[in-house]
Amino acid sequence: MVENDRWSRMLAHAILILGVALVIFPVYVAIIASTHDGQTFLSGTLPLLPGTQAWQNYTTVIFEGRSRAGTPPIAQMLWNSFIMAMTIALGKIAISLLSAFAIVYFRFPFRMFFFWIIFMTLMLPVEVRIVPTFQVVADLGMLNSFAGLSIPLIASATATFLFRQFFMTIPEEMLEAARMDGAGPLKFFRDILLPLSITNIAALFVIMFIYGWNQYLWPLLITTDPGYYTIVMGIQRMVTGGDSEPLWHLVMATVVIAALPPILVILFMQRLFVKGLTETEK
Amino acid sequence: MSSIRIHNLSKVYADGTHAVKGIDLTIRDGEFIVLVGPSGCGKSTLLRMIAGLETITTGDLYIGEQRVNQLEPAQRDIAMVFQNYALYPHMTVYQNMAYGLKNRGWQKSAIEERVRKTAQMLEIEHHLTRKPKALSGGQRQRVAMGRALVREPAAFLLDEPLSNLDAKLRVQMRVEIKQLQRRLQTTSLYVTHDQLEAMTLGDRLVVLNQGQIEQVGAPLEVYQRPETLFVASFIGSPNMNLIPVQAINHPLNQAALATLPQQTDILGVRPDKLLLQPPTTPHIQFECSMTLFEPAGAESHLYMRLCSDEHNLVMRVESMSELFQQPSFTVYAEIQHLHPFNQSSGKRTDS
Amino acid sequence: MQTKQLTFNHRWLPYLLLAPQVIITAIFFLWPAAQAMYQSLLRQDAFGFRTTFVGLDNFTALFADDLYLNALKVTLVFSLGTTLLSMSIALLFAVMVNRMLRSRDLYTTFLVWPYAIAPAIAGVLWWFIFNPSIGILPYLLEMLGINWNHRANGNHAMILVIIAAAWKQISYNFLFFLAGLQSIPQSLIEAAAIDGASRLKRFWTIVFPLLSPITFFLLVVNIVYAMFDTFGVIHATTEGGPAQATNILVYKVYRDGFVSMNLGSSAAQSVILMAIVVVLTVIQFRYIERKVNY
Numbered sequence: 001m002v003e004n005d006r007w008s009r010m011l012a013h014a015i016l017i018l019g020v021a022l023v024i025f026p027v028y029v030a031i032i033a034s035t036h037d038g039q040t041f042l043s044g045t046l047p048l049l050p051g052t053q054a055w056q057n058y059t060t061v062i063f064e065g066r067s068r069a070g071t072p073p074i075a076q077m078l079w080n081s082f083i084m085a086m087t088i089a090l091g092k093i094a095i096s097l098l099s100a101f102a103i104v105y106f107r108f109p110f111r112m113f114f115f116w117i118i119f120m121t122l123m124l125p126v127e128v129r130i131v132p133t134f135q136v137v138a139d140l141g142m143l144n145s146f147a148g149l150s151i152p153l154i155a156s157a158t159a160t161f162l163f164r165q166f167f168m169t170i171p172e173e174m175l176e177a178a179r180m181d182g183a184g185p186l187k188f189f190r191d192i193l194l195p196l197s198i199t200n201i202a203a204l205f206v207i208m209f210i211y212g213w214n215q216y217l218w219p220l221l222i223t224t225d226p227g228y229y230t231i232v233m234g235i236q237r238m239v240t241g242g243d244s245e246p247l248w249h250l251v252m253a254t255v256v257i258a259a260l261p262p263i264l265v266i267l268f269m270q271r272l273f274v275k276g277l278t279e280t281e282k
Numbered sequence: 283m284s285s286i287r288i289h290n291l292s293k294v295y296a297d298g299t300h301a302v303k304g305i306d307l308t309i310r311d312g313e314f315i316v317l318v319g320p321s322g323c324g325k326s327t328l329l330r331m332i333a334g335l336e337t338i339t340t341g342d343l344y345i346g347e348q349r350v351n352q353l354e355p356a357q358r359d360i361a362m363v364f365q366n367y368a369l370y371p372h373m374t375v376y377q378n379m380a381y382g383l384k385n386r387g388w389q390k391s392a393i394e395e396r397v398r399k400t401a402q403m404l405e406i407e408h409h410l411t412r413k414p415k416a417l418s419g420g421q422r423q424r425v426a427m428g429r430a431l432v433r434e435p436a437a438f439l440l441d442e443p444l445s446n447l448d449a450k451l452r453v454q455m456r457v458e459i460k461q462l463q464r465r466l467q468t469t470s471l472y473v474t475h476d477q478l479e480a481m482t483l484g485d486r487l488v489v490l491n492q493g494q495i496e497q498v499g500a501p502l503e504v505y506q507r508p509e510t511l512f513v514a515s516f517i518g519s520p521n522m523n524l525i526p527v528q529a530i531n532h533p534l535n536q537a538a539l540a541t542l543p544q545q546t547d548i549l550g551v552r553p554d555k556l557l558l559q560p561p562t563t564p565h566i567q568f569e570c571s572m573t574l575f576e577p578a579g580a581e582s583h584l585y586m587r588l589c590s591d592e593h594n595l596v597m598r599v600e601s602m603s604e605l606f607q608q609p610s611f612t613v614y615a616e617i618q619h620l621h622p623f624n625q626s627s628g629k630r631t632d633s
Numbered sequence: 634m635q636t637k638q639l640t641f642n643h644r645w646l647p648y649l650l651l652a653p654q655v656i657i658t659a660i661f662f663l664w665p666a667a668q669a670m671y672q673s674l675l676r677q678d679a680f681g682f683r684t685t686f687v688g689l690d691n692f693t694a695l696f697a698d699d700l701y702l703n704a705l706k707v708t709l710v711f712s713l714g715t716t717l718l719s720m721s722i723a724l725l726f727a728v729m730v731n732r733m734l735r736s737r738d739l740y741t742t743f744l745v746w747p748y749a750i751a752p753a754i755a756g757v758l759w760w761f762i763f764n765p766s767i768g769i770l771p772y773l774l775e776m777l778g779i780n781w782n783h784r785a786n787g788n789h790a791m792i793l794v795i796i797a798a799a800w801k802q803i804s805y806n807f808l809f810f811l812a813g814l815q816s817i818p819q820s821l822i823e824a825a826a827i828d829g830a831s832r833l834k835r836f837w838t839i840v841f842p843l844l845s846p847i848t849f850f851l852l853v854v855n856i857v858y859a860m861f862d863t864f865g866v867i868h869a870t871t872e873g874g875p876a877q878a879t880n881i882l883v884y885k886v887y888r889d890g891f892v893s894m895n896l897g898s899s900a901a902q903s904v905i906l907m908a909i910v911v912v913l914t915v916i917q918f919r920y921i922e923r924k925v926n927y
Contacts, residue, residue, distance in 0.1 A: 008832070009732070012729040012732055012733070013733075013736075015725065015726075015729050016726065016729050016730065016733075016740050019722070019725070019726050019729075019744070020740065020743045020744065023743070023744060023747055023800070023803065024743070025762075026755075026758040026759060026762055026800065027750075027758070029758070029761065029762055029769065030758055030761070033761070041767050046767050046768070046769060048769070094653075095653040095654045095657070096654065098650040098651070098653065098654070099650065099651050099653075099654040099655075101650055102646075102647040102648075102650035102651045103651075104637060105637055105640055105641055106640050106641055106643060106646070106647035106650075107640045108643075108647045108648070111647075114651050114655060117655055117658055117659070117663070118654060118655070118658060120658065120662065120663065121658050121662050122914050123907065123910050123911045123914045124662045124663075124665075124666050124907065124910070125861050125862075125910065127861045127862075127864055127883045127886070127906070128666075128669075128861070128883075128886070128903050128906035128907045128910060129662075129665045129666050129668075129669050129903050129907070130886055130887055130890055130891070130899075130903070131669070131672075131886075131890035131891070131896060131899050131900065131903070132664075132665035132666070132668035132669045132672065132900070132903075133661060133665040134891075135665070135668070136660060136661060136664060136665055136668075137661075140660075151657065151661075152657070152660075152661035154657060155654055155657040155658045155661065155662060156654075160654065168637075172637055172639060175637060175639055176639060179639075184641075185641040185643060185646060186646075188641075210748070210749055213751070214749075214750075214751035214752070214753075216751060216752065216753045216864065216865035216868070216869075217864045217865065217868075217887070220868070221891075232751045232753055232754060232865070233753070235753065235754060235757055235869065236753055236757070236865075236868065236869040239757055239760070239869060239870075245766075248761060248764075248767070251757070251761075252761065255754055255757060255758065258751070258754060259749065259750050259751075259754055262749035262750070262751075263746050263749040263750070265749065266745060266746050266748065266749045267742065267746060270741075270742060270745065273745070273748075274745070274808055277748075277805070277808060278808060278809065278812055
């Protein structure tokens with residue numbers, strides 16, 4: 001390192017500590033808020049130190065819910081989010097692996113045509129075709145179902161491109177050796193390609209799980225039955241649902257719980273997460 | 283084990299590149315053949331066509347009595363060692379070796395027996411549970427050999443298998459491969475661009491250039507009597523000196539040059555056949571000046587230039603001689619060690 | 634586009650492998666997109682009984698509509714604000730973290746996790762912090778003489794949603810900038826130091842230009858994020874208000890299509906949004922093409 005003198009290092013640390021504090025601040029406030037009772041919020045500004053109501057607030061939101069605002073106990077919503085995130089992540093990985101395998105390891109008529117069809121999904125996020133997509137799902141009878149929540153979201157150009165990119169880096173000789181060893185396409189896929197892709201699959205899983213968990217607009221559109229609400233959209237119902245000021249202590253407890261699973265995934269799989277993020281976008 | 287017959291084999295790629303042009307070759311049962319030539323000469327393409335990794339554009343390929351043009355690689359009863367080994371990185375050495383047998387529906391116990399036997403032969407039996415990443419380059423090379431050997435195929439194809447090793451290991455493995463092949467007597471086809479490897483390994487060499495066979499023969503035969511200018515310049519290190527006849531066409535050489543076959547316009551002479559003292563037999567001679575002296579231990583290389591036309595020559599000498607201090611000195615070559623060629627046909631003129 | 638030199642020959646297997654992806658894409662992506670284009674040329678009467686073909690009327694109506702023009706302007710301000718705020722903070726963090734040796738991983742861990750937070754939740758968090766009666770920031774701002782009220786003041790609302798959207802995106806930008814910084818050869822910076830460039834000068838003349846491909850890439854990605862992925866931020870907080878001040882295009886499509894049931898206009902808006910995504914995607918891939926050679 002060139003001239004990394006003490007003062008400039010101290011300054012850098014100071015900036016970073018301040019930055020980290022800034023980044024953490026909103027979540028800290030949420031955690032604090034989730035430990036006070038409802039009364040605290042009527043009497044002015046929120047305190048910055050934890051209260052004593054944590055246990056009660058969390059058990060309330062998880063098991064009882066808020067019947068008045070029509071939101072179910074969030075245990076159900078957490079489960080729904082989990083199912084949706086898992087289905088989306090695994091579904092995306094499965095169909096992307098298969099498509100990338102077809103595109104890289106076969107030559108067949110209309111190959112480029114299919115490639116472009118997959119590419120098109122990049123250009124058509126749900127947000128730009130809200131109404132007609134809703135109509136299709138409604139026509140197929142998939143409103144208020146896990147199928148409706150997940151299947152329309154599992155087409156993925158990014159995941160397909162990532163696997164395609166990765167397959168291209170596998171030496172040609174790997175396939176040649178496998179063919180000498182008498183492996184057909186499906187055996188090659190199962191015995192060679194899949195085991196070699198494990199790291200990429202895991203990295204993609206992290207990204208796609210977070211993507212699935214954080215879906216908002218889509219569940220908002222296609223669920224009207226609270227039994228299918230996901231946690232992230234459920235929070236919005238809690239904030240804007242009632243007429244009065246929201247019950248902030250319960251909202252914040254829910255926020256903390258809703259944010260926890262994806263945050264844990266990132267913290268425990270940071271290396272895979274960084275790999276997944278930087279490689280899907282390049 | 284079986285012979286391989288190649289009849290008028292050609293390969294034209296989709297982009298029109300004519301990589302292999304009508305090759306005829308018969309490889310006898312148990313023979314060790316080395317395909318040698320510069321990069322891009324079509325040697326790898328030829329090997330891959332035999333392996334079934336490249337389609338055959340025209341011509342016929344027989345392994346044993348069977349025409350195999352249309353067969354999948356796995357059905358041809360051949361095994362291949364790849365330049366980068368192509369070991370499956372996620373499998374242990376054992377699994378790597380067993381994979382081909384498993385796919386062919388072998389019994390577990392039979393696989394186990396065969397893998398152990400092969401591993402023992404290659405002295406890798408202690409590494410069977412390791413993954414390729416944990417092995418050294420030389421060990422990986424052995425595993426790659428083992429994966430090919432374990433099937434006891436009719437023929438053994440090796441595509442520059444030693445080029446990823448360091449120089450010392452390369453020599454050692456070269457010896458081992460040769461011994462192994464002697465012992466197993468499996469028909470083998472070995473591709474290399476290294477002429478020294480080719481000379482030391484093959485029962486016969488096939489020198490390829492631009493998709494065609496230049497010469498087929500035993501290593502010493504090819505070395506001692508190169509049939510074409512290309513072979514003359516490709517085989518042997520340092521390269522054979524190729525001197526235009528007109529550059530040395532002066533009165534002293536008239537008698538000797540008159541004995542050469544008609545149409546000879548290039549004379550080849552190996553660096554070790556150039557002399558500093560006049561021999562008693564018929565010879566040619568020419569004036570040279572030194573450009574560089576390169577001591578290389580047991581012998582030294584003397585780079586010099588023909589005084590008549592600036593042509594560069596190289597000569598193998600024992601040591602630095604006082605002679606070289608002079609502006610020019612005389613170099614001799616016996617007639618019997620001259621290789622007469624014709625420039626335009628590229629062929630020998632005395633055949 | 635390349636394949637492997639050697640490929641499998643199979644008549645129907647590749648189609649079977651592609652089928653799930655292609656079928657889902659066709660049903661849930663291409664067909665609705667085509668529908669949107671078709672509907673954008675129609676107009677339904679108020680009761681949904683009659684549909685008439687109106688050509689490009691829906692589009693001309695949009696561009697004559699003050700509310701739509703306002704949404705365009707709001708989207709522009711919001712996207713640029715979010716992008717610039719998030720990227721500049723992330724770049725600062727990345728440069729600082731890149732100078733650390735032992736603490737690098739620790740800081741990185743602390744800075745990456747907001748990526749996991751859904752935009753809607755990010756919105757709710759900041760909505761709460763800025764809450765005029767109980768929030769902490771309005772309390773502090775009041776001491777500075779600022780009377781914060783994002784429910785009445787459009788600028789306040791805009792600042793709020795920009796902060797919420799940018800906060801969540803810092804992690805993403807930070808990781809890419811850090812990766813970019815780490816790929817710059819140390820020898821270049823040392824060479825510049827030997828040439829007598831000060832630390833600040835080295836950054837602006839060597840490091841920043843070398844980062845420009847990543848900066849450009851992030852610029853596009855962030856604009857796409859701000860335009861399309863921030864629906865949750867708006868919907869969970871300001872709901873486009875006050876007085877249309879935060880009504881971004883994506884939110885307006887949703888409102889017009891679902892709440893007001895104005896299908897023709899909503900479809901026309903969808904088509905315009907599609908055009909925007911197509912342009913942005915093409916720009917992004919042209920950039921990638923130069924780098925990786927697709």
